[in-house]
Amino acid sequence: MIFLTYILFDLKQVTALLIFSVCVPGVFVDSDEVKSVSVMEGDSVTLNTDVTEIQRDDLILWMFGPQENRIAEIHKQIIDMYGSNETFGDRLQMDSQTGSLTIRNIRTEHTGLYKLQILRTKGTSYKRFNITVYADLPIPVITSNSSICLSSSSSSESRCSLVCSVLNVSDVTLSWYKGISVLSSISVSDLSISLSLPLEVEYQDNNTYSCVIYNPISNQTKHLDITQLCHTFEGM
Structure with a gap:
């Protein structure tokens, strides 16, 4: 009896191994x-x-x-x-x-x-x-909030208000840069909307400013020309 019991147990093992080898390899x-x-x-x-x-x-x-x-x-x-x-x-x-x-x-x-x-x-x-x-990124547009930047005798500085804008965009970030440093940013996710970001600079500022729109794989940059967008006149 002991011998027969051992044979039956061994056959069950063989059967189980055969079932496993047939069923499993065909499925990933x-x-x-x-x-x-x-x-x-x-x-x-x-x-x-x-x-x-x-x-x-x-x-x-x-x-x-x-x-x-x-x-x-x-x-x-x-x-x-x-x-x-x-x-x-x-x-x-x-x-x-x-x-x-x-x-x-x-x-x-x-x-x-x-x-x-x-x-x-x-x-x-x-x-x-x-x-x-x-989507393809548009080139940002930089405009002045006013056509003239004023200076007065009480102030040695003349300041200019600017706005960087892009139309109908989604999944992007719009940023103002001073050199390689980020000054301000605004982001939008899924919706297709228009974005605008303000900036105030001194007319005599010699730093390099740029407005950049970007997503994970692309970007567009618009550099600021202060002398073209900001004009002053004296006597105010």
Whole structure:
């Protein structure tokens, strides 16, 4: 009896090992990692599958947005770009060898989460990409609050009020710089609005001032010409 009991226990171990080896290797855990991608509006971006070569029975599926809408697919080496897709139109291109997805002339409305599903004979794997599309930045405009900066006999200094402005922007910061030092800043997140930032300087100030608008991947700078924007007259 002792011998038979030992054999039965050993067979259970073998059976368990066989079940484990059959069920587990065919499944790849869906990672929570999301790769962040930043791009300027109008540029092209490619999302790589890291697949060297697609086999005939492979299924490569790309989805977009919270509803995970299908936007591109390759199965049995046939590509379906979902030509009626209203969000992307004809901007999508899928590599027939790797399944990587390219978005041409990308727009701000293409910002969002892209999910890749790869089904192969050895199992299923997933990738996620979070794309942020930034709009082209305008060059800031510097104007004077008044056409004339006044000086008086009681004051040896003449001061000028200026405003730096940008129209219809989002996800940016607008700053005044004195040399390389930040004097003041204002930021906006998602909404498309106009920004303005005031500055008061002395007419005889020889420092270098500039107004800069920037986002994480781009910037535009406007340098201040005090003599052009600030004028004085005596006797006040």
